Amino acid sequence: MKKILITGADGMLAHDFIQSQKNKFQIIWFDKSVLDITVLHNIDTIVQNVKPDIILNCAAYLNAEKAEKEEKKRNFDVNALWVFNLATIAKKYQKDFITLSTDYVFDGQKRNGYNETDIQNPLNNYGLAKYLGEKLATEIYSNTLIIRTSWLYGGGKNYDNFVNTIVWLLNNEKEIKIVNNQFWSPTYTMDLSMAIWEIISNIEFLRWKIFHLSNDISNNGISWFDFADRICKIKKKWAQLVPCSSEEYESGDISRPKFSKLNNNSSFLLRNWEEGLKEYLKRLE
Ligand SMILES: NC(=O)c1ccc[n+]([C@@H]2O[C@H](COP(=O)([O-])OP(=O)(O)OC[C@H]3O[C@@H](n4cnc5c(N)ncnc54)[C@H](OP(=O)(O)O)[C@@H]3O)[C@@H](O)[C@H]2O)c1
Known part of the structure; x- marks a missing residue:
């Protein structure tokens, strides 16, 4: 073995x-x-x-x-x-x-x-x-x-990741400010x-x-904003999502790639991103 x-x-x-x-x-x-x-x-x-x-x-x-x-x-x-x-x-x-x-x-x-x-x-x-x-x-x-x-994202409740943060914010905040100009x-x-x-x-x-290796997406990447919006829809929870730029959100001391979708040209494909997200949200329940 x-x-x-x-x-x-x-x-x-x-x-x-x-x-x-x-x-x-x-x-x-x-x-x-x-x-x-x-x-x-x-x-x-x-x-x-x-x-x-x-x-x-x-x-x-x-x-x-x-x-x-x-x-x-x-x-x-x-x-x-x-x-x-x-x-x-x-x-x-x-x-x-x-x-x-x-x-x-x-x-x-x-x-x-x-x-x-x-x-x-x-x-x-x-x-x-x-x-x-x-x-x-x-x-x-x-x-x-x-x-x-x-x-x-993954690991369950004890891990620090974007999905866990949004789920927490949805339970605790009415308004959530989220970056909408980076696509991954x-x-x-x-x-x-x-x-x-x-x-x-x-x-x-x-x-x-x-x-x-990333979950499959048909367009040129998902923004934090789109992703959070999808979490709200799947969880059927409402919060005011306020779009903002990465420059507005961060201190400005760090540059990040704006578009960094990974194309997987191998035969080791991951399923569609929404299916993965749905399953993880169930796992958090
Ligand atoms: N998370 C993402 O969004 C993301 C995106 C793209 C690529 N990746 C890559 O995917 C891989 C896995 O990421 P992940 O999200 O699972 O990261 P993670 O949760 O931060 O796991 C990395 C682990 O490495 C440990 N570590 C740090 N320094 C170490 C050392 N000197 N010796 C042994 N262990 C050490 C960390 O411990 P401490 O936390 O206690 O330091 C942590 O437990 C990484 O290579 C990362 O660069 C991650």
Whole structure:
């Protein structure tokens, strides 16, 4: 039975991935308190002892605002340098290595969605660190498999994500101000997990590839506003949604891609975004 070692196991994606476990694989997961990926000796020893077939790196630093200022170093350490080190260890022990990346590696100038081979041009430090993580890992270990995804929600009530926030606001506020000028692909972590399982099942044929995995959308992306509006409709709850621009909403110290829909040109397709959203809202009940 193939063994998968998961880093960052406390995170939202790792949580749903572990929950959706398939019996034909053995999974061994580590949260940050046990396996801090920024401690080289730690990873090397654990990989030697666990002897996984696949290392799935779900550990990441996600606070894009802080990555611009006070947490610059941590962002580059976790998202770039240590992804490179994980790839180096995967190469040393000849293990498959899968790491997650983001739509933030793109600049958002392309309106009809980004393909897997499109040129990256990150606008902020978080995107830059993820881009460097991709580049350094694939350069040191060409077998590295990269999964870019965007705008994740899932995990259940204990996780901090946009859907949970809107559901809370709908129960507590009459008016909600929401950004309407950024267009992305939403992704339910349970749907993403199913696609990752499929990829893992076929990994012999997929090493070194890049995947764009997000829920299917027919147009050029969903805005936070449209997404919140759909949550209201599905929940049949009313609140005054007030559209605003990202510039108005944020401090202005960070640039984000305006259009960053991910085009998935692989055969590992996720279902339509509304179906994923409906299922997650049921899960929260
Ligand atoms: N969430 C999104 O909207 C989104 C969008 C596009 C791509 N992605 C990518 O998808 C992946 C999974 O994201 P997610 O939403 O599941 O993130 P998440 O919930 O923040 O999970 C990441 C986990 O990594 C842990 N971590 C941080 N530093 C670590 C270290 N040095 N060693 C070990 N673990 C460490 C975090 O712990 P602490 O929280 O305690 O630091 C957290 O539990 C990431 O690669 C992310 O960049 C996410």
